[in-house]
Amino acid sequence: MINKELLWNDLKKIRETSPLVHNITNYVVMNNTANALLSLGASPIMAHALDEVADIASISAALVINIGTLSNEWIDAMMIAGKTASSKGIPVVLDPVGAGATNYRTNTCLQIIKECKPSIIRGNASEILALTSSINKTKGVDSVATSESAIDAAQWLAHEYNTVVTISGAIDYITDGSMVEEVKNGSVMMTKVTGLGCTASALTGAFAAVNRNYLQAATHAMAVMGIAGEMAVKKSNGPGSLQVHFLDTLFNLSFMDIEQTLIV
Amino acid sequence: MINKELLWNDLKKIRETSPLVHNITNYVVMNNTANALLSLGASPIMAHALDEVADIASISAALVINIGTLSNEWIDAMMIAGKTASSKGIPVVLDPVGAGATNYRTNTCLQIIKECKPSIIRGNASEILALTSSINKTKGVDSVATSESAIDAAQWLAHEYNTVVTISGAIDYITDGSMVEEVKNGSVMMTKVTGLGCTASALTGAFAAVNRNYLQAATHAMAVMGIAGEMAVKKSNGPGSLQVHFLDTLFNLSFMDIEQTLIV
Amino acid sequence: MINKELLWNDLKKIRETSPLVHNITNYVVMNNTANALLSLGASPIMAHALDEVADIASISAALVINIGTLSNEWIDAMMIAGKTASSKGIPVVLDPVGAGATNYRTNTCLQIIKECKPSIIRGNASEILALTSSINKTKGVDSVATSESAIDAAQWLAHEYNTVVTISGAIDYITDGSMVEEVKNGSVMMTKVTGLGCTASALTGAFAAVNRNYLQAATHAMAVMGIAGEMAVKKSNGPGSLQVHFLDTLFNLSFMDIEQTLIV
Numbered sequence: 001m002i003n004k005e006l007l008w009n010d011l012k013k014i015r016e017t018s019p020l021v022h023n024i025t026n027y028v029v030m031n032n033t034a035n036a037l038l039s040l041g042a043s044p045i046m047a048h049a050l051d052e053v054a055d056i057a058s059i060s061a062a063l064v065i066n067i068g069t070l071s072n073e074w075i076d077a078m079m080i081a082g083k084t085a086s087s088k089g090i091p092v093v094l095d096p097v098g099a100g101a102t103n104y105r106t107n108t109c110l111q112i113i114k115e116c117k118p119s120i121i122r123g124n125a126s127e128i129l130a131l132t133s134s135i136n137k138t139k140g141v142d143s144v145a146t147s148e149s150a151i152d153a154a155q156w157l158a159h160e161y162n163t164v165v166t167i168s169g170a171i172d173y174i175t176d177g178s179m180v181e182e183v184k185n186g187s188v189m190m191t192k193v194t195g196l197g198c199t200a201s202a203l204t205g206a207f208a209a210v211n212r213n214y215l216q217a218a219t220h221a222m223a224v225m226g227i228a229g230e231m232a233v234k235k236s237n238g239p240g241s242l243q244v245h246f247l248d249t250l251f252n253l254s255f256m257d258i259e260q261t262l263i264v
Numbered sequence: 265m266i267n268k269e270l271l272w273n274d275l276k277k278i279r280e281t282s283p284l285v286h287n288i289t290n291y292v293v294m295n296n297t298a299n300a301l302l303s304l305g306a307s308p309i310m311a312h313a314l315d316e317v318a319d320i321a322s323i324s325a326a327l328v329i330n331i332g333t334l335s336n337e338w339i340d341a342m343m344i345a346g347k348t349a350s351s352k353g354i355p356v357v358l359d360p361v362g363a364g365a366t367n368y369r370t371n372t373c374l375q376i377i378k379e380c381k382p383s384i385i386r387g388n389a390s391e392i393l394a395l396t397s398s399i400n401k402t403k404g405v406d407s408v409a410t411s412e413s414a415i416d417a418a419q420w421l422a423h424e425y426n427t428v429v430t431i432s433g434a435i436d437y438i439t440d441g442s443m444v445e446e447v448k449n450g451s452v453m454m455t456k457v458t459g460l461g462c463t464a465s466a467l468t469g470a471f472a473a474v475n476r477n478y479l480q481a482a483t484h485a486m487a488v489m490g491i492a493g494e495m496a497v498k499k500s501n502g503p504g505s506l507q508v509h510f511l512d513t514l515f516n517l518s519f520m521d522i523e524q525t526l527i528v
Numbered sequence: 529m530i531n532k533e534l535l536w537n538d539l540k541k542i543r544e545t546s547p548l549v550h551n552i553t554n555y556v557v558m559n560n561t562a563n564a565l566l567s568l569g570a571s572p573i574m575a576h577a578l579d580e581v582a583d584i585a586s587i588s589a590a591l592v593i594n595i596g597t598l599s600n601e602w603i604d605a606m607m608i609a610g611k612t613a614s615s616k617g618i619p620v621v622l623d624p625v626g627a628g629a630t631n632y633r634t635n636t637c638l639q640i641i642k643e644c645k646p647s648i649i650r651g652n653a654s655e656i657l658a659l660t661s662s663i664n665k666t667k668g669v670d671s672v673a674t675s676e677s678a679i680d681a682a683q684w685l686a687h688e689y690n691t692v693v694t695i696s697g698a699i700d701y702i703t704d705g706s707m708v709e710e711v712k713n714g715s716v717m718m719t720k721v722t723g724l725g726c727t728a729s730a731l732t733g734a735f736a737a738v739n740r741n742y743l744q745a746a747t748h749a750m751a752v753m754g755i756a757g758e759m760a761v762k763k764s765n766g767p768g769s770l771q772v773h774f775l776d777t778l779f780n781l782s783f784m785d786i787e788q789t790l791i792v
Contacts, residue, residue: 028294028310030556030597034722039767044722045626046556049599052632059629069294071313071337073599098309101323104316192515194298194308239303240511247768251720292558292574333558335577335601362573365587368580456779458562458572503567504775 002181002264007220008255010211015041019061019209022085023202024048024078026068026097029195032243033066036199039250040224042206048074053081058088061209064202065116066095067108075108082116091208091217094118095201100130113161119214121157122166122201125150132157147171151180164214168200172222174215181219184263185226187233193243200225227261228253266445266528271484272519274475279305283325283473286349287466288312288342290332290361293459296507297330300463303514304488306470312338317345322352325473328466329380330359331372339372346380355472355481358382359465364394377425383478385421386430386465389414396421411435415444428478432464436486438479445483448527449490456503457510464489491525492517530709530792535748536783538739543569547589547737550613551730552576552606554596554625557723560771561594564727567778568752570734576602581609586616589737592730593644594623595636603636610644619736619745622646623729628658641689647742649685650694650729653678660685675699679708692742696728700750702743709747712791713754720767721774728753755789756781 020043025033030046037044047056050073057063063085065078085092094116096109109131112118123131125145132153147169154165159177167173172183190196203225207217232245249257284307289297294310301308311320314337321327327349329342349356358380360373373395376382387395389409396417411433418429423441431437436447454460467489471481496509513521548571553561558574565572575584578601585591591613593606613620622644624637637659640646651659653673660681675697682693687705695701700711718724731753735745760773777785 026310027291027555028298031295031559031722034556035767035771038720038722045629046554046597047626047630048597049632051600052630055630055632069310069312072315098311101309102311102316102319104313104319192302194295194302236512238512238515239299240508240515243299244508244768244772247771248764248766251766251768290574291555292562295559333574333576336579362575365573366575366580366583368577368583456566458559458566500776502776502779503563504772504779507563508772 022060025066062205064205068097192239286324289330326469328469332361355383451497550588553594590733592733596625715761
């Protein structure tokens with residue numbers, strides 16, 4: 001159950017403190033991700049060089065690891081940054097893009113989960129299921145399962161690795177292994193804009209930077225995604241204008257918008 | 265001569281089956297390309313790791329290789345994916361970005377053509393001419409020749425390598441070595457948006473995924489590009505809004521739009 | 529003091545000659561940068577392969593080096609391209625993104641400055657200060673200092689390395705070591721769009737391509753950024769629509785726009 005005041009407090013804190021969010025993410029979405037973090041009020045940095053990722057992770061308020069276009073050298077950077085952040089108590093968010101599509105992706109995610117101890121994992125149902133099963137079920141990077149079907153898997157994953165797991169979908173589910181939160185906002189047109197899932201992970205990083213209750217932080221991030229997305233879709237003629245309105249809406253999001261739009 | 269019913273059938277098939285299109289493409293356009301494929305109705309995946317490109321190519325309905333920001337490691341990935349797709353009968357589309365600007369680009373394209381046997385090659389006139397000549401004629405990545413001037417080269421290339429060649433320009437020409445199709449739609453403002461040529465190649469991949477008559481598939485892709493581009497330009501004040509309207513138009517494209525806009 | 533006629537002449541020259549601007553830049557902004565150069569009237573090319581950067585730099589009218597998402601292999605490419613361009617009298621622009629955030633970035637910039645002899649360096653105040661001090665003062669990639677505070681550092685840097693230095697900020701300062709020009713146009717909302725600083729560096733490259741008075745070229749580029757940005761902000765509801773309107777405004781910028789908007 002989302003508390004609007006607490007959500008608003010987190011958003012205000014992001015806007016006031018502009019936390020530095022370190023992203024090691026994929027080439028496709030770097031620009032969107034940076035823009036969404038800026039529109040939210042956070043300060044994004046993208047850096048992956050082996051010579052500096054530990055330094056960057058150390059000065060950041062959160063680290064977001066997204067394996068979208070991974071390759072071996074980038075995995076090395078993710079591991080160094082992830083272990084550094086984790087050892088310093090800086091929250092790490094993992095986006096297991098396309099887990100299940102290839103063993104390479106699934107295995108990389110499991111290695112990151114074991115060694116970097118992410119505070120929050122956010123994926124679609126196919127990806128979350130893939131992390132708890134040896135059977136590949138993913139078609140590319142889009143989910144072929146409903147978010148409901150992955151709740152058990154998410155709870156197991158959260159419990160096993162002492163983390164919070166977000167399953168995004170028509171309804172988003174967020175669990176710490178025992179409690180399960182729901183976010184019902186959003187719109188199907190959001191699946192037609194590339195990387196809005198990655199954006200959700202990045203915003204999750206920003207909320208984790210200002211709220212150490214990670215179940216709450218992850219839920220607030222998905223609520224803001226859903227509210228801003230839903231408001232933006234209403235003004236849009238298609239996926240092109242949705243991208244534009246999404247950033248504008250995020251930038252201008254007010255307590256009244258939350259009050260009027262959040263489905264509880 | 266474009267048959268509107270067949271074009272519409274292909275578009276409906278893409279929207280219904282949402283074919284997975286594997287892109288090994290350049291950093292500049294990855295986001296646009298993914299968004300254009302989503303707006304069209306296809307499912308894009310970008311992946312280049314040597315450890316997974318064969319796996320990804322194998323589960324895809326088409327592979328699009330675009331050498332825009334190539335480097336040696338990426339060429340290795342292109343070769344592995346291209347040979348895998350080709351050996352499995354999955355259509356391969358090559359976009360020879362900047363062929364002719366450096367020998368490195370021209371030679372890489374010729375190697376891909378010989379070893380990966382693309383079903384369709386789509387480039388501007390300068391690029392197509394460069395692939396059939398040892399003389400460098402390209403200024404950067406923008407064409408300095410008219411599309412007409414490359415028709416003979418395209419026909420030779422298509423015949424020599426048993427492929428279909430699309431020359432994009434003010435008029436697009438598509439040939440299988442004997443027949444030459446024309447697409448007259450489009451607008452010059454489209455050349456002021458980076459990567460719309462790359463988008464054309466990606467959409468060509470989506471059409472090839474649902475139509476094994478590659479001359480037809482390539483022609484349909486260029487027709488949809490031209491129609492959506494032309495409709496979008498009419499609503500746009502410049503290249504910024506053109507990008508937005510292009511995606512919206514693609515997403516909403518109806519049979520009536522095709523009927524009213526296609527120049528035959 | 530900016531002369532409107534000279535600024536307009538440079539802009540017309542860019543539109544008429546469409547100079548090829550070679551960018552070795554970061555993954556986050558490649559798309560924006562290419563689009564901004566196209567909307568301005570220039571012809572962008574992005575290339576970083578060790579096998580071709582010297583060839584591409586040699587045929588270009590300007591080279592822009594931006595270290596945003598640097599890694600060792602890319603530094604090698606920057607050095608080869610930078611030395612090639614410099615030795616041929618082709619102007620080199622350096623954008624020291626995040627200098628000061630890590631020693632890796634600061635040291636890379638100093639190496640590029642010493643060996644590639646850039647004609648113009650454009651950064652925010654934190655970055656310029658970092659290049660003249662051994663103390664790290666940068667928080668990520670956003671400036672924590674006012675542009676005024678870096679004027680002395682910029683003058684020292686320009687004098688020491690025989691270059692022009694642009695400090696961008698609420699007011700932009702441009703100096704060749706003795707003279708200091710000011711650009712007062714712009715809007716704070718521009719800092720909420722990722723990579724508009726990188727765009728400023730790219731446009732600086734385009735102006736340097738047509739005007740060998742680099743103090744003037746750098747000043748004209750910042751004036752065009754500020755004018756187009758300010759005009760675009762007036763039409764925008766947030767950072768999303770600002771990106772769209774910025775490109776449209778750049779594309780349509782007229783002498784009357786300059787006359788009416790430039791603050792002198």
